Amino acid sequence: MIEPSQQASDYALVKRVAAGDQEAFSSLYDRLANALFSLAYQLLGDAAEVEDTLQEVCLQIWRSAATYNAKRSSVFSWAVMITRARAIDRLRARGRRQRLAETAADEVEKSVGVSSRWADASHVSAIKDDAARVRSALQTLPGDHRRAIEMAFFSEMTHAEIAQHTGSPLGTVKARIRRGLLRLRDGLDDL
Amino acid sequence: MISEAQQEQAALYALDLLSAEETAAFEVELSVSAELRSLVRELRESGAALAHAVEPQTAPPALKQRVLQQIAAEAAPRAAAAPGNVIRPSAAAFGRWLPWAIAAGLMVACALLARERAQLQDRVAQQEQATDAARLRAAHAEEAAEVARAETERMAQESRQIIAAAQTTPVLVALSATKDGPAKAQAVVAWDAARQSGTIKINNLPSAGNGRDYQLWAVDAEHKDPISAGIVRVNADGTTVVEFKPTAPAKSVQAFAISVEREGGVPKREGPIVLLGTA
Known part of the structure; x- marks a missing residue:
């Protein structure tokens, strides 16, 4: 997903952050802040809370940079x-589980709608950036697979809660998440 | 070869959807399979890529300033705590004598400067030698860093095992096939001694057959015979995840075992043990 040269650059920044380099942290912030802010906003929907969350995330990155393992994942x-974990913690702390479950379907539809708009636009011109690639890959997934992984990723519901909310058997939900994620991986590789 | 059940666990693990016990059990599987680790990494990257699919927002510029100030505030105590920056209590008392100290210092400094110059020349020569040595060390630094990372990872793994063995919950026990069991069968038990309950996850174990059931046993140092922990039925694909409670208190579990018994189970083991793992 992320270019190898960018991954190497991010990794070098994290190593410097681990050594206490504030300038490196500033550069890393510039690299990641908008994407992380957008993700937290999608989950929380409240700008003030998103800012607090991102501040917590930045502190966690600063404090735990030394434990980052490049073999497990890219820096991004x-x-x-x-x-995502911090935002979900906040959702749970706010006791919004029930409210979110009630509106999850709307949010997923909204999310899919966003994906559709962007994917349609990206068909017109060449796919050049990460966002367009992901949106385009998402469009290749069967609807139920896409909804399953979007619900799993963009809400604080567990897979059991997703099954309950959608009225699908737990095994079906698990299979959709598995197949959806595998197909998304393959789709991203193909683009 | 990764089974569908493992792929499923990998997908849920990559999105942080597994429970704590399921996570612990799956991490045991991860620790022994590079192929599985690679799949998890790919799925995690794909999952994280979903962050690109949301409507783009711009982080407020003021937020960066707040974050950098907070980082700087955290960094300051670290720097202050460094040995070279320790302020000794006597320094404050010395403040009263500062004007006199400056005057005396200037006199002494004049005498010392000549000697300093000679010493500095020596140091420059030493630094040049040290720079050469540093270049040699740098050539090997990347390799040494990789070794250090591997060592750190190994030590972390050992630490987790030691902590688990000491008292933290759950204790993880990997079960493998005995000579009487299917060669590919595997199981992992996550055992919480304080709660006297656990979860077993099984892969590649075929059906026990008509009129037969698999039965889980806890081998406890304080009991003469293994304690039954219940019947375990596997799915058609040879997998299952079952929560269990031994029928008697098991305070010093030494091993877990699965045997093939009569349908419905038996109070005392009779059949052959097909999976076994020591705690």
């Missing part, structure tokens, strides 16, 4: 998963 994925 590492930061994304930290952000």
Whole structure:
């Protein structure tokens, strides 16, 4: 997904951050902030809370840079998963589980709608950036697979809760997440 | 070869959807399979890529300033705590004598400067030698860093095992096939001694056959016979995840075993043990 040269550059920055280099942290922030802010906004939908979350995420990255393992994930994925975990913690702390479950379908539709618009636009011109590639890859997935992985990723629901919410058997939900993620991987490789 | 069940666990693991016990059990599988680790990394990258699919937002510029200030505030105590920056209590008391100290210092400094110059020349020569040595070390630095990372990872793994063995929950026990069991069968038990309950995850174990059931046993140092932990039925694809509670308190579990028994299970083991793992 991320270009190898960019991954190497990010890794070098994280190593410097681990050594206490604030300038390197500033550069890393510039690389990641907008993507992480957008993700947290998608999950939380409240600008003030998103800012607090991103601040927490940045502190966590600063404090735990030494434990980053490049064999497990790229720096981008590492930061994304930290952000997602922090945002989901906040959702749970706010006690919004029930409310989100009720509106999850709308949010997923909205998310899919966003994906569709961008993917349509990207068909017109060459796919040049990561965002267009992901949106385009998402469009190649069967609808139920796409909805399953989007619900799994963009809400705080567990797979059991997704099954309950959608009225699908747990095994079906698990299979959709598995197949959806595998096909997304293959789709990203092909683009 | 990665089974569909493992792919499923890998996908859920990559999106942080597994429970703590499932995560612990899956990490045991990960620790012994490079292929599985590679799949998890790919799926995690694909999952994280979903972050690109959201509507783009721009982080407020003021946020960066706040974050950098907070980082700087955190960094300051670290720097202050460095040995070279320690302020000794006597330094404050010395402040009263500062004007006198400056005057005396200037006199002494004049005398010392000549000697300093000679010493500096020596140091420059030493630094040149040290620079050469540093270049040699740098040539090997990347290799040494990789070795250090591997060593750190190994030590972390050992630490987790030691902590688990000491008291933290759950303790993980890997079960493998005995001579009487199917060669590819595997299982992992996550055992919580404090709660006297656990979860077993099984892969590649075929059906026990008509009129037969698999039965899980806890081998405990304080009991003469293994304690039954219940019947375990596998799915058609040879997998299952089952939560269990031994029928008697098991305070010093030494091993877990699965045997083939009469349908419905038996109070005391009779059949052959097909999977076994020591705690």
